[in-house]
Every structure is written in C-alpha cells, then in structure tokens.
Amino acid sequence: MQFKFSVLFSVATYLVASVAGAAVPNLEERDSKFLSISFEKIQGSANSSVVTKRGIYPNDLLNERIYYITYLDIGSNKQSIGVDIDTGSSDLWVPDVNAGGPHGSWDYGSYNPGQSSTARNTGEPFQIGYVDGTQIEGTYYEDTVSLGNSVQATIKNFQFADATTTTLDYGIFGIGRDLDETTQPSVYPNFLDRLKSDGLIATKGYSIFLNEAGASQGTVIFGGKDLDKIDGPLVAQPIVNDQTLAITLGSVTVNGQTFQSGDDSVLDTGTTTAAFTRELGDNIFSNYDNARFNGDLGVWLVDSDANIDQPVTFNFNGISITTSLASAYTNDVIDKYGNSYGPGFNIIEYNFNLLGDIFLSQAYVVYNYDANTVSIAKAKFTSSSNQVPL
Numbered sequence: 001m002q003f004k005f006s007v008l009f010s011v012a013t014y015l016v017a018s019v020a021g022a023a024v025p026n027l028e029e030r031d032s033k034f035l036s037i038s039f040e041k042i043q044g045s046a047n048s049s050v051v052t053k054r055g056i057y058p059n060d061l062l063n064e065r066i067y068y069i070t071y072l073d074i075g076s077n078k079q080s081i082g083v084d085i086d087t088g089s090s091d092l093w094v095p096d097v098n099a100g101g102p103h104g105s106w107d108y109g110s111y112n113p114g115q116s117s118t119a120r121n122t123g124e125p126f127q128i129g130y131v132d133g134t135q136i137e138g139t140y141y142e143d144t145v146s147l148g149n150s151v152q153a154t155i156k157n158f159q160f161a162d163a164t165t166t167t168l169d170y171g172i173f174g175i176g177r178d179l180d181e182t183t184q185p186s187v188y189p190n191f192l193d194r195l196k197s198d199g200l201i202a203t204k205g206y207s208i209f210l211n212e213a214g215a216s217q218g219t220v221i222f223g224g225k226d227l228d229k230i231d232g233p234l235v236a237q238p239i240v241n242d243q244t245l246a247i248t249l250g251s252v253t254v255n256g257q258t259f260q261s262g263d264d265s266v267l268d269t270g271t272t273t274a275a276f277t278r279e280l281g282d283n284i285f286s287n288y289d290n291a292r293f294n295g296d297l298g299v300w301l302v303d304s305d306a307n308i309d310q311p312v313t314f315n316f317n318g319i320s321i322t323t324s325l326a327s328a329y330t331n332d333v334i335d336k337y338g339n340s341y342g343p344g345f346n347i348i349e350y351n352f353n354l355l356g357d358i359f360l361s362q363a364y365v366v367y368n369y370d371a372n373t374v375s376i377a378k379a380k381f382t383s384s385s386n387q388v389p390l
Helices: 191-197 278-285
Strands: 035-046 063-074 079-086 092-095 120-129 135-147 154-165 171-174 205-209 217-222 224-226 230-238 247-254 257-267 274-276 292-294 299-301 312-316 319-323 344-349 353-355 363-368 373-379 387-389
Touching: 035 224, 063 092, 063 171, 079 092, 092 135, 120 154, 154 191, 205 224, 217 224, 224 230, 224 363, 230 247, 230 319, 230 363, 247 278, 257 278, 274 278, 278 292, 278 344, 319 373
Parallel strands: 079 171, 092 154, 257 353, 274 344
Antiparallel strands: 035 063, 035 217, 063 079, 063 135, 092 171, 120 135, 135 154, 205 217, 205 363, 224 387, 230 373, 247 257, 247 312, 274 353, 292 299, 299 344, 312 319, 363 373
C-alpha cells in the first residue's frame, strides 16, 4: 500500500448532490496565456472523518466537508467527468465506467476508454492507499483532456489514472507539483506542467478564490489572478517544502493574545477544516470554554459554544488573515460507533499545520511554482472581475 505525502481528504460515501444543476466551467482563454474555470461548491457528508492519504483525520470521527467540483471533457468523444479540485495532490484520476460506483452508478460521470479513439493504455498501474484500508486502484492512460469543452484548452496525450477500484463518486483533480505524484520517485508531466509546456499558460501556477460562505461557485485561474478579488496587498511567502508546498506560519492571535508558531503550514482545498500542532492547538483552544485535548479522537473538546465566533488571526510574513473556527464546531462529536463525546471541534492534531476551507474561505491565494512562492491576500467578495496573468 502506498501512502502519499499529500493532503487530500477523500470520502467513502457518495455526495448529497447530483450532477443535475452542477456548474459547467466558465472558461476563458486570453492572448496573455491564462485560463479561468469555475467550480461548484458542494457540501457533503462523510461517515468517517475521513480516509486520507497520510492519516490526517482519525478514522472514527464523523465529519462533513466541502467539495470543489469542476468538469473535464476526456477522450475523442468528450466524456464529461466531474472532479474535485485538490491543491494538495498532483495526479488526475477519474472513475472507470465499469468500477460500479459507490451506489451502483456515477453521479459525476465516468471514463470509458473503449469509447475514445485517442485513449492509450500505458500499462502502468496506479494505486493510492488510504488509512482505513481503502484503496483506489487502476491504470494510467493517455488521452485528450479539455477544460470546459474548449478547444483552446485541450491537452493531447495527457497522462492520468483510470480508477477501476474506487469507493468515491467523483474523480480527483490534483493540481500540486509533480514531486507529489504517485509515481514517485519518477515523475511525469502533470496538468500544470502540460498547460505551460503546451503554451496554454505563461507561468506555471494558479490562483484560487473559494468565494464567501453560501456562494455556490468559486474560481481557479491557471497562470493568472483576479485583481478585483484581492483586498489589499498580495504578499509572497517562500515555499519551504517543495513537496507539500508548505510555507511558514509566524503566529496566531486569539482574544488579544499572540502565540508564536514558526511551523510549516500547508494551505489546501482538500482539507476539511484545519489541523494544528499540539502546542499551537492548545494555545488557540485555551480561549474556548474549558477546552481539553482528547487523545483517543485527536481533537479538542469544549463544554459549550461560548466564544466560538471569536476572531482567529493567522499571521504570516507581511500579511494576516482573520477567520473564526465556528464552522468546525459541533454540538456533539460522535464517532462511527455512535459514541458521543459532547461539544468540540473537528480540528485535529498533526505535526504541522494544515489550513483548509476554514482559512481559505477568507483568503485569496496564488501558487507560483516558477517563483517557488505562495502569495496570500485578504479575499474581496465581489462579482466584478479583472483577470491578469501572473
């Protein structure tokens, strides 16, 4: 079993939404070489919290997460397949039509290589192992992949995985660096690599805007950024781990107290809420009602919802982002066996910090692989747009 060093949170149950009404990517291609696609934000439930590639979340904790679904057209016959955008992994994989689906069908589409005249089976096996024993298995193929059914954004002979064994109802669109591919130690040109080498973008990187809570869509711009979605300065942070794309978190401010960190921190759409080092988590949660760490679950429990809306500010070099942990709070932490632990937060302990939806919903983030930086700004929630290249 292969355990990857990426931070995707996968779910072993189907989503509470169907392809009906899902967003078709709104794609733009400019002479200045960047591509913009929209994605649908879908709230889903999981029966365990949640199988992950690195064992981030404990298996016995109930949880929810948000999925960022966009659609790719694959093959000569343009098979439309919904995929979850994941900044913390690097492979594209899609479910095979004969894999059966978690409930006997595919709500987000599936891949049938036999119906594509441009499909080529590479013969190379694909496998990702999950901490609960679940495995996603299949074979690497090469085929034509298009964003939003646009010929201006088509990649021919692109390598991706056709998953013949999967419990997920959708594919995963990993847009991280090729250093985190499942083929390690060897690498192949992944999606960002091909966008640049094929001349579709000028800079290998992208920006991501999750939009405000309650909004139905967000945006990824490959090779570009949207100036109208940026509130104040966009500050570059050096990447300190080329594989995980970690940057350094300086400190966190809660209730007028600032706690120093200095830890590696990963910004990741595949993370449900967040994960903190034990020291940082203890400091943060000391400002909540009788917070204490539960070692069995790996989370912090509290006595009530007092102060859950209080601001929490994450301080990086030259930029601070303020959010709250309220969306991670639950009145009753329940494990998969039905055991009740009372009020607490679906935020777990780990050996570095993971800042997921709970942070990214307030930030505008630019990943620039050519410059080896991750840039952060406060997000501006507006319908206006002014997209420019990186």
